[in-house]
Amino acid sequence: MKSPASASWKAPLKFRMPTAENLIPIRLDIEVDGQRYKDAFTWNPYDPDSEVVMFAKRTVKDLKLAPGFLPQIVQSIQSQLATFRSYEGQDMYVGDKIIPIKLDLQVNHTVIRDQFLWDLNNFDSDPEEFARTLCKDLGIEDPEVGPAVAFAIREQLYEIAIQNVTSARENRISKKGRRAAEHFTPSKASGAALDLMKLFSFRSSVVRKRKEWDYYKPVLDLLSNEEVDALEAKEERSGR
Amino acid sequence: MENKPRHDPNPDSNRPEEPELDLYTIPSYSSWFAWNDIHETERQALKEFFEGSSISRTPKIYKEYRDFIINKYREDPSRRLTFTEIRKSLIGDVTLLHKVFRFLETWGLINFLAPPPPHEGSENDDRVRVENGAPNGVRVVATPNSLRPLSAPVVKGKNSGGGVEESGVKLPPLASYSDVFGDLKRLHCGSCGDNCHSGYHEYKKDTFIVCDKCFKNGNYGEDKSMDDFELKDCREKSAANGTVWTEAETLLLLDSVLKHGDDWDLVAQNVQTKSKLDCITKLIELPFGESLIDSAKGRGNSSGTSMSMNGIKPVVVPSSEDQENIINEDQGYDGANENEKNGDSENQEPPLKKKRTASTSDADSSLMKQVARISTMVGPQITAAAAEAAVAMLSDEMSCPREIFYAKFTVRFFYISMVF
Numbered sequence: 001m002k003s004p005a006s007a008s009w010k011a012p013l014k015f016r017m018p019t020a021e022n023l024i025p026i027r028l029d030i031e032v033d034g035q036r037y038k039d040a041f042t043w044n045p046y047d048p049d050s051e052v053v054m055f056a057k058r059t060v061k062d063l064k065l066a067p068g069f070l071p072q073i074v075q076s077i078q079s080q081l082a083t084f085r086s087y088e089g090q091d092m093y094v095g096d097k098i099i100p101i102k103l104d105l106q107v108n109h110t111v112i113r114d115q116f117l118w119d120l121n122n123f124d125s126d127p128e129e130f131a132r133t134l135c136k137d138l139g140i141e142d143p144e145v146g147p148a149v150a151f152a153i154r155e156q157l158y159e160i161a162i163q164n165v166t167s168a169r170e171n172r173i174s175k176k177g178r179r180a181a182e183h184f185t186p187s188k189a190s191g192a193a194l195d196l197m198k199l200f201s202f203r204s205s206v207v208r209k210r211k212e213w214d215y216y217k218p219v220l221d222l223l224s225n226e227e228v229d230a231l232e233a234k235e236e237r238s239g240r
Numbered sequence: 241m242e243n244k245p246r247h248d249p250n251p252d253s254n255r256p257e258e259p260e261l262d263l264y265t266i267p268s269y270s271s272w273f274a275w276n277d278i279h280e281t282e283r284q285a286l287k288e289f290f291e292g293s294s295i296s297r298t299p300k301i302y303k304e305y306r307d308f309i310i311n312k313y314r315e316d317p318s319r320r321l322t323f324t325e326i327r328k329s330l331i332g333d334v335t336l337l338h339k340v341f342r343f344l345e346t347w348g349l350i351n352f353l354a355p356p357p358p359h360e361g362s363e364n365d366d367r368v369r370v371e372n373g374a375p376n377g378v379r380v381v382a383t384p385n386s387l388r389p390l391s392a393p394v395v396k397g398k399n400s401g402g403g404v405e406e407s408g409v410k411l412p413p414l415a416s417y418s419d420v421f422g423d424l425k426r427l428h429c430g431s432c433g434d435n436c437h438s439g440y441h442e443y444k445k446d447t448f449i450v451c452d453k454c455f456k457n458g459n460y461g462e463d464k465s466m467d468d469f470e471l472k473d474c475r476e477k478s479a480a481n482g483t484v485w486t487e488a489e490t491l492l493l494l495d496s497v498l499k500h501g502d503d504w505d506l507v508a509q510n511v512q513t514k515s516k517l518d519c520i521t522k523l524i525e526l527p528f529g530e531s532l533i534d535s536a537k538g539r540g541n542s543s544g545t546s547m548s549m550n551g552i553k554p555v556v557v558p559s560s561e562d563q564e565n566i567i568n569e570d571q572g573y574d575g576a577n578e579n580e581k582n583g584d585s586e587n588q589e590p591p592l593k594k595k596r597t598a599s600t601s602d603a604d605s606s607l608m609k610q611v612a613r614i615s616t617m618v619g620p621q622i623t624a625a626a627a628e629a630a631v632a633m634l635s636d637e638m639s640c641p642r643e644i645f646y647a648k649f650t651v652r653f654f655y656i657s658m659v660f
Contacts, residue, residue, distance in 0.1 A: 096294050098333055119333030121294070130334060136357065137324035199331055200296045206304050206331045217328035 015087040015165050018120045018157055019127060024084050025154040028076050032068040040151045043077070045084055052077045092164040096121060098194050101156050107148040109228055110140060111221035120160060127153035138220055264314055267348040278303060285343050288336060296332065305330055305340050313350040320354035431459045441469035485522055493519055497532055
């Protein structure tokens with residue numbers, strides 16, 4: 001029977017997204033000549049760099065953006081890719097970590113708030129599939145909601161993964177060696193990780209108390225046109 | 241915990257005399273399921289819980305998930321339980337929970353009696369438009385009843401006068417063989433199987449025709465009456481084309497076809513006095529017309545069925561050198577076909593043969609020997625052409641891909657021609 005400490009210690013993994021497909025989230029928020037372009041999508045970091053330019057060109061063309069957007073889009077994507085690559089090849093200690101993922105997003109007329117748990121060690125995890133199921137179960141018809149949900153999940157996972165790398169680096173530097181890795185506690189990392197010992201102990205049940213159910217289920221809101229416009233206007237003002 | 245529901249793995253059992261028991265239906269292939277146990281099926285499908293790899297994944301935890309989900313469904317079996325509904329109540333990784341959920345659903349332990357998801361159908365309808373008619377990428381072609389060859393852009397190449405033998409700059413217009421000839425070829429009597437040359441009677445209620453003979457004899461099946469048939473005279477049809485062919489024109493036609501294959505524009509050009517349609521029609525009427533086209537195309541591919549030996553009429557053909565060659569070649573086909581088919585060495589239609597062969601009806605000889613002997617009498621090209629035609633016919637008959645056929649049989653023919 002393994003002791004809990006060694007059960008949670010895992011050999012270091014190389015930095016990657018803890019999902020089945022190693023896609024990274026890219027965010028764009030560019031303003032040129034009074035036009036503002038905001039976007040969020042997933043990117044395959046193994047695509048050749050030429051794809052970035054092609055994508056930017058197509059986007060400018062499809063959305064009829066001013067040509068000044070082209071270099072900015074390319075540059076933004078490339079710098080985010082560079083950030084990702086800077087972590088690549090580095091060790092990340094994941095341990096046994098389940099984190100809460102929170103959603104709070106507005107996509108067109110739909111507002112979603114949600115909370116659920118995600119196992120960073122589960123490399124079968126698939127944000128897109130989760131989003132699909134969510135939209136299906138809730139009967140969401142707007143096809144833009146699913147991808148937005150998946151993106152939000154990916155973004156949070158990405159953040160955590162990066163934090164895992166940095167804290168692994170710190171651990172090494174502190175020269176405590178292997179023992180430090182063994183004592184790698186969740187509190188060292190993002191702090192968002194759950195105390196698995198408490199949650200999954202033999203005596204406790206994995207069924208939540210009823211009063212908690214409402215916190216872990218998605219809350220859906222549909223906005224009217226006016227509300228959507230109002231929100232947009234507010235956002236633009238705060239963005240400037 | 242709620243009242244422990246009884247589950248009945250046998251979907252057929254109905255015990256109305258015991259109403260106080262709750263019966264839940266699960267499919268018979270899930271009869272392994274037991275509340276107080278975890279079956280091997282579950283261990284295999286959800287290995288994560290049984291490998292001791294994490295304190296968040298244990299058999300106890302699995303069983304809790306499973307029991308909760310099934311009980312939740314059974315609160316109302318007529319309602320479809322969704323994943324989103326249960327995941328709020330369970331602590332654990334959502335991906336893993338979803339896996340458990342899908343496992344239970346696949347095995348019918350949940351949602352077995354629930355209606356299918358309502359949105360999938362309508363969503364698909366919204367997103368996918370069902371269009372009637374052929375997709376845009378598929379061209380709609382003329383029905384096979386039309387005698388007109390299908391129009392296709394004719395590529396005018398450098399050698400506009402060139403024919404099939406020229407290297408492929410020019411493409412002949414697309415005229416599918418069966419489309420052009422289909423109507424006339426298909427005139428087989430539904431009763432006796434003969435070609436209906438002299439008019440046929442078409443059943444008005446269905447696609448069924450009988451030849452004149454059968455009609456008169458009443459051979460068209462019990463459920464049909466005389467009145468149901470409409471007379472269609474194909475001879476009239478062809479005569480209605482209003483063309484009379486002189487010998488010279490016919491000769492020219494045959495010549496052109498040999499030269500230009502199925503490029504009807506060129507053929508009609510050559511013949512000059514007759515239209516494209518007339519040329520095609522005339523050619524079909526000639527007993528060897530179809531095989532002529534095939535040979536001119538360079539392939540022994542005579543889409544099979546119409547080389548009916550019985551229906552060949554003796555044809556008065558202008559005696560010229562060209563004609564003789566044509567007929568000889570053709571008889572070469574027939575000869576080889578015949579021999580292949582039934583081992584006879586003599587052709588059935590001696591009057592048609594211009595080049596008579598010495599009698600080879602030596603029934604004692606093996607087939608191969610006979611073939612060998614015949615192949616010595618004609619030039620190697622004719623042997624080759626005959627072999628190809630035979631292969632085509634036979635492979636059509638046997639529905640065997642020609643490649644296989646070639647591999648198996650043709651080698652022998654060529655070997656023989658070379659040896660002798």
